[in-house]
Amino acid sequence: MTDSLSKSERIQAGLAKRYRAEKRFRLYGIVAIAVAVSFLAVMLTAIGVRGVGAFQQTHVALTVTFDEQHIQDNDWQGIVKAAMRETFPDVGNRRDKRALYKLMSSGAGFDLQNMYRDDASLAGQVRTIWLPSSDDIDMLMKGAIDRNAPEDDRRVTDQEISWVDQWLANDAIELQFNTRLFTSGDSREPELAGILGAFMGSLLSLSVCFLLSFPLGIMTAVYLEEFAPKNKWTDLIEVNINNLAAVPSIVFGLLGLAVFLNFFMLPRSAPVVGGMVLALMTLPTIIIAARAALRAVPPSIREAAFGMGASQVQTVLHHVLPLAMPGMLTGTIIGMAQALGESAPLLMIGMVAFIVDIPASFVDPATALPVQIYLWADSPERAFSERTAAAIIVLVGFLIVMNLVAVILRRRFEQRW
């Protein structure tokens, strides 16, 4: 009796320990999920906080005179400089003047030039216009440069701050929505740099990628699921596709460099080559998704079609493919989203150059949105890091939209047989 009692006591004592172990084990799981989720939260907040500032840009109200002489000399920045001298008439020596001119962006002159091009009657007129400031002043206005730091430690001098304060007192300087970010290409000056060029590059590459990978992927999937006999050859294709899905993306870039650029002599940095490389990369994703969609179509559909005298091709084209299409489209959108975020293979084929012009055709030199992020992330200016984060916000925004469309498509057309 005593023996069995001590045994149950032992079990009792062990039980508490076992329950503690149980709780601990459960806690590990919660901690693991918390780590992953909080990392995501920290990353997105850090980037969001950094990037949100770039959607605004400091502008200064300058009273400029479109005088004939400057227009004739095509010296638009000269008009800006003259306006600056008028705003701060007591700035005397050359060095101070040069510092004064540096308050404004070198793009201010282009703004004036564009205004004049649109409306030639401006010649000789005096106007008050909001023009972009330089990136250092922009950073000062956004509080990224500490006014209380010793003068040598910050990128703006006390004198420059005093000029900005004069503007502030007159309400002549303010943060305005940064349209340039969405309407211009890359630039060495952060305040002039925009993502439109990179966005167009991505758009052009993705169109090529879609036009190649969507039909090819679906045809391959249809062949493998509906037509292919089970033999060595189709086994080989299957193994191939599964392996290609796991090949590092940079290897596709090496393929593009060696085959498309050096062998077929296609142009460097062109969206058409980028699209081709991305198409090869997304092909496995699309094939695998399309095959799953085809497999989900029940055999009864096919048998009914065969029973009505349809041929194999008719059965597939008229009945199986339409039913599998939503699933295939979902897979394709997810593949495209992957391609949109991919940058490593594009680095290999030269889509990583500094390109100011906005690409208009498939053979113009271009970059892509993620590559632009990579390029800007390398720039030392604080204003560029802000723009990098803003570009990431735009990119992630696009990815979220694409994935949401895929989810909605799946929910809407999902059929249970």
Added chain:
Amino acid sequence: MYVTPARRAKKAVETVIKGILIASSTVAILTTAGIVASLLFEALRFFGEIPMTDFLFGVEWSPQTAIRADQVGASGSFGAVPLFAGTLLISAIALLVATPVGLFAAIYLAEYAHASVRNWVKPILEILAGIPTVVYGFFAALVVAPWLRGTGEAVGLDVSSESALAAGLVMGIMITPLISSLSDDVINAVPQAMRDGSFGLGATKSETIRNVVLPAALPGIMGGLLLAASRAIGETMIVVMAAGLAANLTANPLQAVTTVTVQIVTLLTGDQEFDSAKTLAAFALGLMLFVTTLVLNVIALHIVKKYREQYD
């Protein structure tokens, strides 16, 4: 009038369509062939100039090509061991982070979590998988690396601003969803009868998971880990942005190391003539990368497939 046995339009059309389908399915084969051919061809040219043993076993990597022919150190040295070591170091850190996090997350989601929790957490983990790697790279270089450096300074450690630890940590989070979703699948594939048997013997849930479910799912989990390792080895943007450029043979995660992918990118971006040993070296590195990841993938897919058959 149009339908005569002699025309057999249907048969002709079917044959043509089938031909097109077969042709498109060969693109996958052609891609692999293209990768192997281009990598092998350029790598062989590289090994024509630099002996293969120097490349595989050399411990000094400084691929500068000389501007003048008589310049000192004109040939450059192409010992790739520091690159392999750096790649392994960063991948190992990534796996050390991702394996516990991914595995425990998968166990919790598969065995403990309510359906409502699952429905929320799984998509969030999928977001992690969907974020472009360039974003991770930016975060690693701009937030994680300076933070590690600052923390290191505070406790008196000298942490490089391009430390392997920063790149590895962030890469670990990147591959976590890969491990968790694959493990989730295999854990769910373990038959309920096995759990019920264990519960019937009086085991607690965690004892069941540790002693019954995990051993049964182990091959599948191993397959998932191998796939994750291959992803980590081939990952480019995080290391390009957050790891170092200079070759450094060290096992210290606080120092800067460089990786195979970083060197491929630095060798091939910018303008240079295509025939130099420097650019060809990138293809030799690419070949190494391709072969390594291919072997890992083949083993992983084989294990996962075999495991699936076991319970089907």
